[in-house]
Amino acid sequence: MGAGELLQDWRVHALRIEDEVSRVVIGQPQTIRLITVALFARGHVLLEGGVGVGKTTVLRAFARVVGGEFERVEGTIDLMPGDLVYHTYVDAEGRPRIDPGPLLRHGERLTTFFFNEINRARPQVQSLLLRAMAERSVWAFDREYRFPHMTVFADRNKVEKEETFELASAARDRFLFELGMPTPTEPDVRRSLVFDAAFHDVDSLLARLPPAIVQWEQLNQVGAAIQESVQSSETIERYVLDIWQATETPQRFGIALDGVDMDRLILAGASPRGMSALLRAARVVAWLAGRSHLVPEDIHAVLMPALGHRVFFTPIYELRRQELAEALMTQIMNRLAVP
Numbered sequence: 001m002g003a004g005e006l007l008q009d010w011r012v013h014a015l016r017i018e019d020e021v022s023r024v025v026i027g028q029p030q031t032i033r034l035i036t037v038a039l040f041a042r043g044h045v046l047l048e049g050g051v052g053v054g055k056t057t058v059l060r061a062f063a064r065v066v067g068g069e070f071e072r073v074e075g076t077i078d079l080m081p082g083d084l085v086y087h088t089y090v091d092a093e094g095r096p097r098i099d100p101g102p103l104l105r106h107g108e109r110l111t112t113f114f115f116n117e118i119n120r121a122r123p124q125v126q127s128l129l130l131r132a133m134a135e136r137s138v139w140a141f142d143r144e145y146r147f148p149h150m151t152v153f154a155d156r157n158k159v160e161k162e163e164t165f166e167l168a169s170a171a172r173d174r175f176l177f178e179l180g181m182p183t184p185t186e187p188d189v190r191r192s193l194v195f196d197a198a199f200h201d202v203d204s205l206l207a208r209l210p211p212a213i214v215q216w217e218q219l220n221q222v223g224a225a226i227q228e229s230v231q232s233s234e235t236i237e238r239y240v241l242d243i244w245q246a247t248e249t250p251q252r253f254g255i256a257l258d259g260v261d262m263d264r265l266i267l268a269g270a271s272p273r274g275m276s277a278l279l280r281a282a283r284v285v286a287w288l289a290g291r292s293h294l295v296p297e298d299i300h301a302v303l304m305p306a307l308g309h310r311v312f313f314t315p316i317y318e319l320r321r322q323e324l325a326e327a328l329m330t331q332i333m334n335r336l337a338v339p
Contacts, residue, residue: 003225007287010222012287013214014040018275021061022215024205025054026192027184034179034305035062035153037288041280042223043176044133044152046109046118046309053183057202059114059153066219067212068111068149069298071102075121078125081128103138110147118154126167129154130174149219158260169312176277177305210219230283232294235339239296243303244275246332247311255331257324260317265324269314274310281306304329 007193014036021032035058038045047055056072060203063070073084086101099105103113115121129152132138137146154175172178182188193199232240246253248269251262270278281302285296308325317324 003229006222007225007229011287011290016213016339017062017065019252020065020209021058023057024061026183027186027189028054030056031058031179031181034177034302037281037302038176039066039151039219039283040223040226040287041176041284042151042220043277043280044154044174045153045174046175046178047153047181048178048185049181053181055155055181056114057206059112060202060206061209063112064206064209064211065213067113067214067218068216069106069109070112070114071106072114072116075117075119075125075329077120077122079121079125081124084125084128085138096203100114103132104140104145106147107145108147108149111149111151113152115117115154115255118301119156119166121165123165123168126165126171130171133174149216173271173273173311175309176281177302178309204222211315224285227280227283230286230292230294236294237298239300239336239339240275240279242336243299243332244270246336247307250328250331253335255328255335257331260324264314265317267314270307270310275309278306280303284330298335302331
């Protein structure tokens with residue numbers, strides 16, 4: 001099968017993944033689309049949202065339809081780096097035992113790793129996870145363990161601040177996307193979530209989904225083929241470079257935010273890795289739309305989730321990060337000349 005046929009078949013699979021997940025996670029089309037983009041861009045995702053909005057459900061749904069193995073870890077103040085790598089216990093005969101931990105126990109079949117409330121975990125634990133995300137491997141028991149198909153999803157609790165450790169800038173930069181998962185506002189969706197008993201039993205709901213509808217072992221191959229197949233014109237390239245510069249010196253493009261001294265806003269703009277992430281994600285958006293070339297709308301679709309967390313504000317404005325990042329990205333889309 002040629003690359004073109006492979007990508008055509010997989011585009012059908014990708015859209016089916018979205019359709020299947022949408023059957024059990026209602027009112028979240030944007031979240032489902034962006035997780036699909038991240039999956040095929042082979043990037044990790046930091047999810048934010050209130051308690052009980054369905055973050056775990058959407059990830060379990062993706063894990064089921066994609067296939068492979070799913071693992072979940074709860075971030076707690078007493079979690080240690082070794083807890084991700086090995087599990088110690090006393091067996092029935094009273095002898096101490098050591099078994100592989102959540103990162104290792106599935107070997108190369110691990111496809112979805114969910115770290116719940118990552119900001120409750122110590123920086124040492126976050127550091128180990130970030131290294132595993134970057135290298136998709138860890139060294140343990142005198143050998144290297146690889147999980148080349150793993151996608152990490154982490155959830156950050158923004159409500160409670162007690163016993164939490166904020167993610168460092170370098171840590172956040174390891175995530176392809178930061179996604180906010182809102183509480184649905186549509187009356188029909190809210191009514192179904194409250195009164196339709198089907199949505200009250202998550203295990204039964206997920207059991208309705210067909211398991212492993214794709215060959216998850218091919219995700220890396222397909223992801224690489226997407227990146228090679230979607231082209232960008234010179235005008236798109238200039239547009240993206242302008243976006244990069246606008247994250248560094250927005251005032252040069254006439255961008256102003258209410259109540260903000262623009263000369264004192266930016267501590268650091270997007271990094272080369274951040275801009276690379278933006279382009280990787282935009283190519284997947286184009287592929288899902290059935291195109292082999294980028295258009296500005298592909299970039300706009302992933303601008304906020306890919307770059308919003310990669311622009312760093314000075315301390316005086318950092319407390320308003322979410323509000324200012326959204327406003328800045330909106331202004332970049334509105335102010336920069338679109339090719």
